[in-house]
Amino acid sequence: MLLEVSQLTKTFGGFTAVNRVSFGVAEGEILGLIGPNGSGKSTTFGLIAGALAPTAGSIRFRAEEIGGLPAYRVAHRGIARTYQIPRPFRKLSLLENVALAAYYGSNEHLSREKAFALAEDCLKLVNLHESAVDRLGAAGLKKLELARALATQPKLLLADESLGGLDHAEMEQAADMLADIRAKRGITIVWVEHIMGVLMRVVDRCVVLDHGEVIAQGAPAAVSQDPKVVEVYLGTDAFA
Numbered sequence: 001m002l003l004e005v006s007q008l009t010k011t012f013g014g015f016t017a018v019n020r021v022s023f024g025v026a027e028g029e030i031l032g033l034i035g036p037n038g039s040g041k042s043t044t045f046g047l048i049a050g051a052l053a054p055t056a057g058s059i060r061f062r063a064e065e066i067g068g069l070p071a072y073r074v075a076h077r078g079i080a081r082t083y084q085i086p087r088p089f090r091k092l093s094l095l096e097n098v099a100l101a102a103y104y105g106s107n108e109h110l111s112r113e114k115a116f117a118l119a120e121d122c123l124k125l126v127n128l129h130e131s132a133v134d135r136l137g138a139a140g141l142k143k144l145e146l147a148r149a150l151a152t153q154p155k156l157l158l159a160d161e162s163l164g165g166l167d168h169a170e171m172e173q174a175a176d177m178l179a180d181i182r183a184k185r186g187i188t189i190v191w192v193e194h195i196m197g198v199l200m201r202v203v204d205r206c207v208v209l210d211h212g213e214v215i216a217q218g219a220p221a222a223v224s225q226d227p228k229v230v231e232v233y234l235g236t237d238a239f240a
């Protein structure tokens with residue numbers, strides 16, 4: 001397993017947001033981490049990425065414990081994340097935004113030229129062409145976010161709610177793009193979504209959270225028919 005999360009727990013005051021969560025991610029896999037709003041998905045990402053320290057449990061990446069390491073050290077070990085709400089530098093060009101990520105996020109010490117070359121490469125991979133950051137719509141901002149994460153040359157990409165604010169065609173494109181990134185770069189991906197439909201087409205496996213606990217995991221077809229999962233999603237548009 002590239003990533004092994006075991007009995008991971010996070011409490012905020014008296015509230016348990018993530019409760020004894022365990023799952024593994026194999027090298028080269030696309031894993032879907034799904035669950036309704038507030039089920040603990042982003043908190044789980046924050047714990048893996050080093051934005052939050054676990055209350056209990058372990059997170060092993062390439063057989064080494066990373067739980068509680070600061071975010072920059074987790075990044076240098078090869079884990080990149082995208083944020084649900086993109087926050088690019090609006091005064092910089094797209095290329096500069098991505099080059100900065102390459103320069104500061106990569107484990108290697110890159111020259112300016114290399115950082116820019118890598119940035120160009122990543123913008124191509126997400127099919128984004130030079131324009132002003134302010135002119136990007138929701139789909140463009142998500143692509144920029146993805147390009148910045150890829151520019152750090154990760155082994156594992158944590159993509160948070162990459163579909164939020166997208167229309168159906170854009171969601172399909174985003175799903176294809178993640179599949180393409182895995183195929184072309186061999187990057188392992190954990191993809192967080194609360195919508196199941198589009199995600200189910202490209203993930204190898206999924207883990208379902210509800211109230212901070214894993215309620216099901218396995219192949220998409222089996223998981224989407226699991227009575228516990230159906231119950232959690234009943235009456236929502238999440239299968240759309």
Ligand SMILES: Nc1ncnc2c1ncn2[C@@H]1O[C@H](COP(=O)(O)OP(=O)(O)O)[C@@H](O)[C@H]1O
Binds near residue numbers: 017041044
């Ligand atoms: N820093 C925090 N302090 C207190 N509660 C938090 C904090 N972060 C998240 N939570 C709570 O933890 C739960 C899980 O949140 P989150 O992981 O963001 O859910 P998801 O990403 O699945 O929608 C929610 O009830 C949320 O309000």
Ligand SMILES: [Mg+2]
Binds near residue numbers: 041042043084161
């Ligand atoms: Mg979230």
